[in-house]
Amino acid sequence: MSAIRRKFGEDYQVVNTNRSMTFSAPVKKKRQRFVEKNGRCNVQHGNLGSETSRYISDLFTTLVDLKWRWNLLIFILTYTVAWLVMASMWWVIAYIRGDLSYGGHNSSYTPCVANVYNFPSAFLFFIETEATIGYGHRYITEKCPEGIILFLFQSLLGSIVDAFLIGCMFIKMSQPKKRAETLMFSQDAVISQRDGKLCLMFRVGNLRNSHMVSAQIRCKLIKVRSSQTAPHPSFSQQYGCQWVVYSSSAST
Incomplete structure (x- = not known):
């Protein structure tokens, strides 16, 4: 399988046959999520160097972030x-x-x-x-x-x-880390036209009885952008950040 990937790349279809000569459906490669459904970013930091000393230098924040x-x-x-x-x-x-x-x-x-x-x-x-x-x-x-x-x-x-x-x-x-547990998002999102423009629409609901004053929602659109100079595909965001995603980790 590794030799096939090196020769044909990742975008190939695998067809398995058995003795009865029946063909199975092509295996669809599952794309990993950039952000999990619980809000956690699926990003691993790598090649930072001396991570332990950096965490110890900011000991108070390190203790706050511990479990x-x-x-x-x-x-x-x-x-x-x-x-x-x-x-x-x-x-x-x-x-x-x-x-x-x-x-x-x-x-x-x-x-x-x-x-x-x-x-x-x-x-x-x-x-x-x-x-x-x-x-x-x-x-x-x-x-x-x-x-x-x-x-x-x-x-x-x-x-x-x-x-x-x-x-x-x-x-x-x-810290209100568990506050997001009572904020519900709709399972499905809809792309429809509003004022002649395509808009992504979804619903957000608050389960608590307390009202949210001056609530703001900020969305990020992440898209894959290929470059001739970069060896890996990059994820462009609206806020000027560029994510370079490798096969096993991601860094900024």
Whole structure:
């Protein structure tokens, strides 16, 4: 089959025969859609180079464009790792100062953080401080300058992480990507004359009860245009964009 394609090209008809000498109908080549019925463009980007670094350089937009399962996974992992790291830092301060050996039994000793005896208590102290719960059982004393510095660093880091992740989730939830699910298009389109000109006509319906104010519909007409200089057929659009479509991918 590949040899036949190289010799005769793609526009050939294949006729199969069997023992009864009956001929089957010619196989019609299915043309791929440029835009799927759900609105997704059937375009694959290729030969861009260093795609990973480009996505990382625009990390916020990359997180917004990810699927929900990856967003939730990154959200949970980021907070879990941050909590464990900060709780470990509080535990290290208590370990270096020797607060863990007293265990709260010596009333004359003033620890860095009161009632922090092990890692679980250090983790609970961090959660109570970060979430501003403030039970009052665990607190920083005035004789711990390193704890005060760590508390300031924890507050700044927590504000940055909250602003980044919560902002990302808020923008992702506010995007009207699913709004197109309630906009229905007619299954068939009609070409008819209006004022002496051929017009493409179709219907658009809104399933929601809310009215659309100042609604605008923009259509694109994509047609194949052959060129003597270009090795591949190009798709010309009305808005000045030219799509060069290859056999397996498309790029602009």
